[in-house]
Amino acid sequence: MFQACHEAGIDFYGIDPLFAKKVDIRFKDRMLARAMGSRGQFSHTPQGRSKAISAYADALPFADQSVDQILTSFLLFVWIKDEAALTKILREFLRVLKPGGVAKLYPLPEWRLMHFKSLELIEVFEQFTIRQAFVHGGLDFRVTPAMLTEMSK
Ligand SMILES: C[S@@+](CC[C@H](N)C(=O)[O-])C[C@H]1O[C@@H](n2cnc3c(N)ncnc32)[C@H](O)[C@@H]1O
Known part of the structure; x- marks a missing residue:
């Protein structure tokens, strides 16, 4: 990369x-x-x-509103599931992303099947426009078939 x-x-x-x-x-x-x-x-x-x-993802070494895109792979909701930790990280994404910037998270379950308890986390989600698309690599098995989630600021 x-x-x-x-x-x-x-x-x-x-x-x-x-x-x-x-x-x-x-x-x-x-x-x-x-x-x-x-x-x-x-x-x-x-x-x-x-x-x-x-x-660490919750203390990114970037200025406010300076980043176009953030890509996370097998990190949020997979490796890090704690809702307080997710809230801190997504707030940090909001800080560094430019207006219209996007965080792409892979892989995630279908959004409507995910349930969260933390009101702070749900409040952070409300500051993004969230879209999901199913992605796969066809015969390229390096790409795990799963949902790609785009969170636009
Ligand atoms: C499952 S691996 C995924 C590695 C790679 N992104 C991939 O898709 O193959 C998770 C990675 O996240 C890193 N990690 C764990 N906690 C983190 C955090 N708070 N901020 C940034 N990276 C973190 C770990 O060191 C590990 O390398």
Whole structure:
């Protein structure tokens, strides 16, 4: 992603607390990546790597209203399910997104099947326009068939 976005001129940042750790690319990682269709060279220092930032989603290192799009994969509602934590993160998304900006969350269940207790969280949802679409990769099994959720500010 870092190399590809650098080459395409896309100002892409990756946020994960794990970026503080040294990344090992082991033999089995290379084999798995090749089996999943990855091409090109493996590198610890691809161009754009300086935009891999160790931080948490509820304290993003970006100015107010400065971000066009946020992508989360297997994080919100999957890895992080605590409603207080989700509220903090979605408030942070509202802070950094430009007006009209969008957060894309993948994968999620169907929105109407999800139930929440926290009024604060429900209030945050009300500040977004939420749309969902079913996505799949056809014969490309790297894409888990699931709902892609777009939350527009
Ligand atoms: C299930 S993995 C998903 C990794 C990757 N996004 C993907 O789709 O393969 C969840 C990742 O979220 C990171 N993570 C956990 N809590 C986080 C938080 N509060 N803010 C940002 N990243 C977090 C973890 O370190 C882990 O790498």
